[in-house]
Amino acid sequence: MALNANDRSIAGFTMAGHALVHWFETAIPIFLVVWLAEFDVSIALLGLVVALGYAPFGIGALPGGILADRYGTKRLIVLCLAGMSLAFLVLATSTSIYAIAVGLLLWGIAASIYHPAGLSLISTGVEERGTVFAWHGIAGNAGIALGPFVAATLLIFLDWQYVAAILAAPGFLAVLYGLTAEFDPTAAVEDGVDAGADEALSLSDLLDNSKALFASAFAIVFVIVTFEGLYYRGMLTYLPEILHGLPAMDALALPDELEGIEPADYIYVGLLVVGMAGQYVGGKLTDRVPPARGMAVLFAIFAVLALAFIPVTTMGLWAIVALCGVFGFFLFAIQPFYQNAVAVYTPADTRGLSYGYTYLGEFGLGAASIALGGFVLDVSLGWFFVMIAAFAFAGMLLSAVLVAGLDWFADAKATPETAPDD
Incomplete structure (x- = not known):
């Protein structure tokens, strides 16, 4: 069955979000190799710093879901995309391992919002959930592969700071797309049933x-x-x-x-x-x-x-x-x-x-x-x-x-x- 206009709009928005979350996530290990040489730190110390970014990515899932219920899924996903992109700009301007830690921490906090908000939006707004979940997963896998590929390729020609800034650019484009996208986030909810957007x-x-x-x-x-x-x-x-x-x-x-x-x-x-x-x-x-x-x-x-x-x-x-x-x-x-x-x-x-x-x-x-x-x-x-x-x-x-x-x-x-x- 073909997707209706509302399903297509939500699919495009969430696919972009899912791809970008993993685009940023899997690019970080490529930078880890460069940071080890750049800042002359032990792999043990840098491991702790990178963990600061990845830990809130998961820890924030529960509060992220609660915030999505209260403030709406679209708003939270746009905030997630903007936050991840800004975090990579912080990385791009970092001159110490401590600034790297701040940038990664900000990225993890922002990224934690996506999965509960994105999955919730699909579950309440999409009629053909199975099809959209499938495309949503494919988009995430594409981001997983493309993030490190683009980072590794750009590092051949550019310093890592410029690469981090370039990686942030698609996130800002996705923010603009999200702000202009129109869809009903509760189209798949039966009449008279509250999807939870106003009730945390x-x-x-x-x-x-x-x-x-x-x-x-x-x-x-x-x-x-x-x-x-x-x-x-x-x-x-x-x-x-x-x-x-x-x-x-x-x-x-x-x-x-x-x-x-x-x-x-x-x-x-x-x-x-x-x-x-x-x-x-x-x-x-x-x-x-x-x-x-x-x-x-x-x-x-x-x-x-x-x-x-x-x-x-x-x-x-x-x-x-x-x-x-x-x-x-x-x-x-x-x-x-x-x-x-x-x-x-x-x-x-x-x-x-x-x-x-x-x-x-x-x-x-x-x-x-x-x-x-x-x-x-x-x-x-x-x-x-x-x-x-x-x-x-x-x-x-x-x-x-x-x-x-x-x-x-x-x-x-x-x-x-x-x-x-x-």
Whole structure:
């Protein structure tokens, strides 16, 4: 069925927002490599600084959702886009590691608004939700791949400060687009039903709903998602720096006309592109494989892949490229499974709140691996991958607990279509 005008307008607005959130998010690890050399700091210290940006990205999801309910989703998304762009201008003018920390913190706070506001807007304003959620997910994946690709390419020709400023430009264009976009944010809500735009969740309601939520199997799902976030964030943040330091990269001789190109950055971009296929396949498999079983298998693969990096990083270029491609595919294949698990293992009347907590675990608590990873990398690259594999092993064990028979906690069953893409 073709989208109506209102659906198309919301789809375009939210796709732009979702792409830009991840455009900024995945460009930051490319800058991390440059900042290490620019400011002559340890990777442990810079890891703490980067964690300051990524942590509020998830921690702010709950208050972001409450603010969206009170002030309206469109207004909050426009504010998010403006805030992220301004934060990258702060980065562009930074002359110290402390200014970098401020810029990243501002970015994390602004970015935290998007997911609860964007998903809420689609759920209340779009008639063809499944189609728009699919395009919304594709746009996010495009941003994930394009952000580091554009950053790495521009760094060949320009200083990092100019690159940060250029990356901010699409955000300001999206703000102008958002201010002029017209749509009904409650078009999909039945007549007489309040979508919640004028009624914020009270503190007592939040506490009561949270208690009900964590009395369900979501308590386990939340921890599983947190371990997935620890794995995801630790690997994607430090992989560009790790790849830069490998002997295979140092031994790769490029022609003089290609001077300045960093092959490691493009390997990183490549695994993110492969991840788009992984998320598509994972989404298709959620129709056939129960979410807990799928997560258990994928976490087991995660653990093997993390440990495989220990010997492969000492091998040749093509072995590294192959492992990164496999890693990228499976890293994103798990997202539809945990999103579907949230829908399956939560009480129906706390479904929206459950996704707020999901992003808190994924992006907020998951950012702890950035700080931990920096300290561990100062000691040993091998131990870093062992730590990452331990996160995956914990996720596998908890997923196996769900497989073993905690279905009695779930008081609702949902189809995969109810679980929006990240």
